[in-house]
Amino acid sequence: MARLFSRSGRGDWLRDLPFSTVAFRRCVAIHRNLDGAVFPERQSPEGRETARGVALRALRAGAAERRMKVEELPGTWEELRRPEAGGVLRDNPFEGLPMPRDPEALARASFATVGKGAALAVFNAEDHLSLYAASNAPYAAQWRELDAVLAGASHEAPFAHDTAWGYLSANPDHAGTGLALSFDVCLFGLCLSRTLDPALRALDRLGFETVPTFGPFAGDESSIDAPGCRYLVQSIRNAGTERDIVGRMDATARELSRQEQNARFKLLDAASPELSDFVARSVSAGAFARQTGQAEALDVALAVLFAADLRLLRLGARQRAAFADLVRVLSYAETVSADKPADPAAGADDRARRAALLRPLFAPLLPQLDPLP
Amino acid sequence: MQCEICHLHPATRAVTRKIAGEPRELYVCDACARTAASPVAAADGAGPGRDVSDLLFSIGFPVPASKKAKDRICPGCGLSRGELREKRRFGCPRCYETFETDVRTFLSEQIPAAPRSRETPAEALREREVAKLKASLAKAVKEDRYEDASTIADRLRALDPDGGASAPERGDG
Numbered sequence: 405m406a407r408l409f410s411r412s413g414r415g416d417w418l419r420d421l422p423f424s425t426v427a428f429r430r431c432v433a434i435h436r437n438l439d440g441a442v443f444p445e446r447q448s449p450e451g452r453e454t455a456r457g458v459a460l461r462a463l464r465a466g467a468a469e470r471r472m473k474v475e476e477l478p479g480t481w482e483e484l485r486r487p488e489a490g491g492v493l494r495d496n497p498f499e500g501l502p503m504p505r506d507p508e509a510l511a512r513a514s515f516a517t518v519g520k521g522a523a524l525a526v527f528n529a530e531d532h533l534s535l536y537a538a539s540n541a542p543y544a545a546q547w548r549e550l551d552a553v554l555a556g557a558s559h560e561a562p563f564a565h566d567t568a569w570g571y572l573s574a575n576p577d578h579a580g581t582g583l584a585l586s587f588d589v590c591l592f593g594l595c596l597s598r599t600l601d602p603a604l605r606a607l608d609r610l611g612f613e614t615v616p617t618f619g620p621f622a623g624d625e626s627s628i629d630a631p632g633c634r635y636l637v638q639s640i641r642n643a644g645t646e647r648d649i650v651g652r653m654d655a656t657a658r659e660l661s662r663q664e665q666n667a668r669f670k671l672l673d674a675a676s677p678e679l680s681d682f683v684a685r686s687v688s689a690g691a692f693a694r695q696t697g698q699a700e701a702l703d704v705a706l707a708v709l710f711a712a713d714l715r716l717l718r719l720g721a722r723q724r725a726a727f728a729d730l731v732r733v734l735s736y737a738e739t740v741s742a743d744k745p746a747d748p749a750a751g752a753d754d755r756a757r758r759a760a761l762l763r764p765l766f767a768p769l770l771p772q773l774d775p776l777p
Numbered sequence: 778m779q780c781e782i783c784h785l786h787p788a789t790r791a792v793t794r795k796i797a798g799e800p801r802e803l804y805v806c807d808a809c810a811r812t813a814a815s816p817v818a819a820a821d822g823a824g825p826g827r828d829v830s831d832l833l834f835s836i837g838f839p840v841p842a843s844k845k846a847k848d849r850i851c852p853g854c855g856l857s858r859g860e861l862r863e864k865r866r867f868g869c870p871r872c873y874e875t876f877e878t879d880v881r882t883f884l885s886e887q888i889p890a891a892p893r894s895r896e897t898p899a900e901a902l903r904e905r906e907v908a909k910l911k912a913s914l915a916k917a918v919k920e921d922r923y924e925d926a927s928t929i930a931d932r933l934r935a936l937d938p939d940g941g942a943s944a945p946e947r948g949d950g
Contacts, residue, residue, distance in 0.1 A: 437870070439870070440870070441869070442853065442854045442868060442869040443854075443866075443867060443868060443869055445866060445868070446854045446855075446856065446868040446869065530866075564870040566870070566873055568873075569873050569880065569884070572867075572870045572873055573867070574866045574867050574868070575866060575867075576865065576867070576880070576883035576884060579873075579880075579884065580884075
């Protein structure tokens with residue numbers, strides 16, 4: 405274990421790291437619907453097209469007041485995200501966003517970016533217009549920016565609003581303020597110290613939904629099996645004012661980060677055998693892989709990034725980017741071939757191709773592991 | 778929407794009662810849902826041969842809407858109550874008016890993600906202050922800071938006249 409922990413030491417430096425090393429990419433979404441119009445699910449295709457035009461015009465007007473441009477994006481959500489398709493959003497921070505789970509809603513949606521990627525606009529998913537922002541900036545700052553754009557947009561086309569219920573939406577969770585918050589978090593520390601379940605249960609009791617970010621169960625609230633221990637924590641019960649919602653989310657994210665940091669600190673402080681075993685297994689599994697499933701590949705790839713964050717492994721900038729790219733590719737499709745579309749019935753060939761992607765990235769890390777006794 | 782029985786309180790649940798032998802959905806408040814017999818049913822002469830739905834109504838359990846009962850339809854988009862309850866999705870802004878009871882039910886599930894931030898009642902504030910002062914008083918006495926203890930005791934007496942916060946006796950000089 406000596407070599408593995410020589411760089412990280414006892415991990416005292418962990419306490420000074422910013423929020424973004426554990427819980428990262430805070431996401432703010434605001435949902436609005438056009439006044440006097442039926443919600444998208446019950447509209448005809450022609451009605452939706454008309455609504456999209458009105459919402460887009462309003463959005464352009466609102467963005468122009470903030471000196472931001474709106475650029476429409478071609479294609480569906482899956483097309484935009486796929487690296488094989490040269491997806492426009494491939495390097496965009498909006499990958500892995502809490503999009504509607506209903507595949508029909510996602511299939512009929514269209515997209516635009518606002519302000520050179522500062523925000524993503526979604527038309528006709530569950531709502532006529534949803535704006536998403538995702539970065540490490542505080543929730544309040546992101547919300548104020550989106551709110552200002554929508555305030556300008558509402559001058560062009562009023563939004564459906566009721567004095568009793570607030571902003572109206574097809575989804576009752578979006579009614580009221582229409583504000584939904586989430587953050588991405590890596591909980592390897594809690595997982596390895598076997599304290600993950602209590603944390604997830606506490607989040608559930610507080611009205612947060614925790615779903616895997618990646619893998620075959622991504623977005624599935626019934627699954628807690630998350631490759632790389634990466635979870636999306638989203639506030640689904642949004643009672644109160646915007647200030648209340650933002651305050652609650654900030655407090656929850658800080659507390660969860662604190663617990664995760666403490667768990668990592670304890671693992672490093674104890675030079676935990678579980679931690680060193682975890683890192684060694686992950687690197688070895690990738691370096692010697694012959695047949696690898698999607699979830700397993702994601703697990704080991706994210707484990708290497710986690711180990712690098714804890715200074716247990718040394719990754720150069722290019723290596724880190726390559727692993728981040730690998731995670732992105734692995735999370736999209738069961739198959740990893742550029743010329744073959746996603747095949748739900750992925751067979752041995754795909755598992756072998758996936759393993760072939762892992763080996764050249766993992767093999768150079770083997771010398772960094774402690775030698776066997 | 779007002780309760781269809783008492784017409785006093787807002788309706789919070791839908792229950793099914795047999796009225797004149799026909800099942801009918803009523804929107805009632807919690808109190809009326811728990812009454813043993815509704816004046817409407819009594820007026821229609823519901824007799825001793827009540828069925829299970831009547832029994833469940835009388836002990837306050839919400840009864841699922843009978844399939845024979847007419848389903849409410851939103852005039853704005855044609856969404857039925859059955860569809861709404863199945864998919865949990867509204868069709869248009871008018872649905873919020875048409876299905877007001879369901880809106881209340883859905884939004885009543887919107888519990889805050891953390892304890893509500895509300896103004897603490899004055900009584901709770903006072904109690905907290907008294908507890909803090911008592912702890913400070915004990916500490917001051919332990920550390921022989923009798924002048925401080927006397928000041929704290931005065932403040933305690935002002936907040937809690939019956940609490941018995943007596944100034945500690947000064948040690949012999």
